[in-house]
Amino acid sequence: MQMPMKLKNSAKTLYFLVFVLMIILFLYDNAERASTAKEEFSIRDYLKNPQKYGGYQIESMVKITGISKDYFYVNLDNTEFKVIGSGIKMPIFGQTAVFLDFRKDGIIKLIGYHNYNYNYLLYIISIFALIVFALIFFKEWKITLRGFKNA
Amino acid sequence: MPDLMSHLIIGLILAELFNIRKKSLVVLGAVMPDIFSKIDLIYFFLGKFPVISFASFHTPLMCFLLSILIASLFRYSKIKAVLLLSLGSMSHFLADLTMRHFNEFGTRFLFPFSMKNYTLNLIWPEQSIYILVLSLFVYLLIISVKQKINTPAGN
Numbered sequence: 001m002q003m004p005m006k007l008k009n010s011a012k013t014l015y016f017l018v019f020v021l022m023i024i025l026f027l028y029d030n031a032e033r034a035s036t037a038k039e040e041f042s043i044r045d046y047l048k049n050p051q052k053y054g055g056y057q058i059e060s061m062v063k064i065t066g067i068s069k070d071y072f073y074v075n076l077d078n079t080e081f082k083v084i085g086s087g088i089k090m091p092i093f094g095q096t097a098v099f100l101d102f103r104k105d106g107i108i109k110l111i112g113y114h115n116y117n118y119n120y121l122l123y124i125i126s127i128f129a130l131i132v133f134a135l136i137f138f139k140e141w142k143i144t145l146r147g148f149k150n151a
Numbered sequence: 152m153p154d155l156m157s158h159l160i161i162g163l164i165l166a167e168l169f170n171i172r173k174k175s176l177v178v179l180g181a182v183m184p185d186i187f188s189k190i191d192l193i194y195f196f197l198g199k200f201p202v203i204s205f206a207s208f209h210t211p212l213m214c215f216l217l218s219i220l221i222a223s224l225f226r227y228s229k230i231k232a233v234l235l236l237s238l239g240s241m242s243h244f245l246a247d248l249t250m251r252h253f254n255e256f257g258t259r260f261l262f263p264f265s266m267k268n269y270t271l272n273l274i275w276p277e278q279s280i281y282i283l284v285l286s287l288f289v290y291l292l293i294i295s296v297k298q299k300i301n302t303p304a305g306n
Contacts, residue, residue, distance in 0.1 A: 025212070028263055097252070118277060123154070129154065130155065137175040140175045148227075
């Protein structure tokens with residue numbers, strides 16, 4: 001059945017407005033992030049002047065680069081630094097979330113950490129999920145020039 | 152949750168429970184929030200601050216708007232398609248709500264009105280493997296029960 005021209009035009013207008021709204025929200029989110037990033041903590045600023053930029057407790061995903069008895073080294077935003085804390089272990093096939101206290105005296109202390117062990121395995125499973133999704137999707141839909149129709 | 156498979160199976164469970172014919176639309180809705188937002192992972196692996204972030208796509212409002220646009224691509228009832236896609240994406244956000252973090256992460260349910268992240272802090276993201284196993288078990292159970300009900304007596 002053909003859609004009346006007037007209805008077709010109003011549908012097109014709606015899709016256009018939705019698209020514009022999405023672009024606005026996307027830009028708004030990025031502008032908001034950029035403005036808070038300027039105000040917020042940066043590891044490079046902190047290492048240059050801990051007195052000025054310290055006093056923050058921050059959670060971040062990091063790469064552990066070395067472990068000693070009472071301290072360890074991590075890499076955050078391509079910057080390696082020393083963290084005071086013991087009992088930390090290297091993650092197995094995954095990432096590490098650390099909760100750190102960036103003190104004003106220049107000492108970075110570990111408050112908490114969690115190894116996302118085998119997290120990379122879940123990413124691999126996720127890629128497999130996309131294949132499963134494609135199989136389910138194309139069992140039900142057939143692609144045509146005018147969109148997807150019943151398979 | 153880091154794995155799409157859990158979201159996909161949860162979507163399939165919902166589709167089976169509500170006897171939805173077009174299961175793929177619920178599943179598409181269930182994986183949709185992660186499709187764009189996970190582009191940000193590239194920054195993590197490169198060790199860079201995300202200059203342009205796609206995290207806004209991991210919010211209910213953006214997913215709803217995306218559902219309207221995606222529904223337009225189907226030669227199918229647009230309202231039904233939006234509803235099925237939204238059901239899937241809601242299941243995604245509810246599953247993500249269980250994720251545990253130290254303090255700053257979660258889902259921005261009220262974006263763009265609030266940037267606050269919400270989470271119930273129940274399980275660490277990598278422990279979602281248990282949700283995956285459990286949801287797979289539940290899905291298979293539903294399928295077998297449905298098959299038993301639909302099999303004529305005496306067979």
